[in-house]
Amino acid sequence: MSAVPARAPAAPRTPHHSPRRSGLNARHGVWSVWLIGPTILLLAIVIGYPVVSAIIQSFQNDPGLDKATGMFVQGGFAGFANYIHFLAQQCNAVGGGSVACPPGSIGGSFWASVGNTFFFGAVTVVIETVLGTWMAIIMNRAFKGRALVRAAVLVPWAIPTAVTAKLWFFILAASGILNSLIGSQILWTSDEWPAKFAIIIADVWKTTPFMALLILAGLQLIPEDVYEAARVDGATTIQQFFRITLPLVRPALMVAILFRLLDALRMYDLPAILTNGGPGNATTTLSILVVQQIRQGFNAASALSTLTFLIIFAVAFIFVRFLGANVVRTQAAQQKGELQ
Numbered sequence: 001m002s003a004v005p006a007r008a009p010a011a012p013r014t015p016h017h018s019p020r021r022s023g024l025n026a027r028h029g030v031w032s033v034w035l036i037g038p039t040i041l042l043l044a045i046v047i048g049y050p051v052v053s054a055i056i057q058s059f060q061n062d063p064g065l066d067k068a069t070g071m072f073v074q075g076g077f078a079g080f081a082n083y084i085h086f087l088a089q090q091c092n093a094v095g096g097g098s099v100a101c102p103p104g105s106i107g108g109s110f111w112a113s114v115g116n117t118f119f120f121g122a123v124t125v126v127i128e129t130v131l132g133t134w135m136a137i138i139m140n141r142a143f144k145g146r147a148l149v150r151a152a153v154l155v156p157w158a159i160p161t162a163v164t165a166k167l168w169f170f171i172l173a174a175s176g177i178l179n180s181l182i183g184s185q186i187l188w189t190s191d192e193w194p195a196k197f198a199i200i201i202a203d204v205w206k207t208t209p210f211m212a213l214l215i216l217a218g219l220q221l222i223p224e225d226v227y228e229a230a231r232v233d234g235a236t237t238i239q240q241f242f243r244i245t246l247p248l249v250r251p252a253l254m255v256a257i258l259f260r261l262l263d264a265l266r267m268y269d270l271p272a273i274l275t276n277g278g279p280g281n282a283t284t285t286l287s288i289l290v291v292q293q294i295r296q297g298f299n300a301a302s303a304l305s306t307l308t309f310l311i312i313f314a315v316a317f318i319f320v321r322f323l324g325a326n327v328v329r330t331q332a333a334q335q336k337g338e339l340q
Contacts (some may be wrong), residue, residue: 051309054302060080062297075299082303086110093276106293109281111302112309119196119272120285121264124203127259131204132211137245138218139212150216157209165273168202172274192282195275201282203270207263211256218252219245258319265312286311 011311061075085091089108139150156164172178172188179185186315188198213249230240246253268287277284277292282293286308293301 014224015143041059044159054305057299058303058306059297062299077300082300083307085300086307088306096335107294109284109289109297110307112281113284115287116196116283117265117267119205120199120267121261123200124207124264125257125261127200127204128208128211129253130259131208132215132256133253135208135212136215136219137241138155139216155209157207158178159206161206161269162273164202165270166204168198168205169274170215172198172201189275190279192279195279195283199271199274203264203267206270208258211260215249215253218249221252222248258316261319262312262316266313 057298059078059080061078061081063075089110135153139146139153159167159213169189174185174187178188185195188194199329224243226248230244235243252273266287267285268291271283271285272288272291275283285298286304288305290301290308293304
């Protein structure tokens, strides 16, 4: 009987992987254009066109009477005269030339409005950051009725700003609730510094919950194991706050401060309703000044709007660059510590 020859062992089969596609093909590119195109077109119409139109109009003279001839003129190209009108506090003459603005005019109020805007922005953001962090730490703890406290804290932020302004207008009236409680007759909306404090109090009351909400979101991302390890090592509550809570919540905290600062630099409705920009120009912000200028000349108001936009953009750019560098550095340090 003949022996059956043994089969040679089969060569191991190498797994066959189909080549993985990378990048977008032409069909994906067409779909992306159809999906993103309408959004870009809508943003260009709603945001791009008004900005470009305002910049073009800012270089035009407002129509009016020529003081030299008494004739009505349509305006025409003005160059940087509208910007000089505010930056150098010089009033434009329709027939050419310029004179210094009196202190009470809109052109002479530009730098005072810039100071008021930054004053309100700095003071309110600092107070709201401190109070918002404190409220967020409390709401982050586990206790009975925490959901009710979180909902109640958000009530001031949910109230429209115009309603908030009228509410505080009645509270801060000469015969209002606040003066009755403190037993005084402070003119909160008629004196310079009381009017500033009135706006700060009302703004802090309304927008502190917004800061607390954003900071609370950052606190909830911190693992509880970190605090347990710190307590085992004997760290006190203050040490845990400055060594653990503050560094880990810093990215969310910086974003909250940025959003709130940009919102404060655009403040209009609260001082406009509460004090109407007064007394004098003590509480006039850049946004209020723009509305006042629109009633006198639209092209000059366009120049003032452009200046306001550039100021806010510069603040945001500096803040984002500062924030981005520190966040990258912090993440790099954390990654380096994990590798070690």
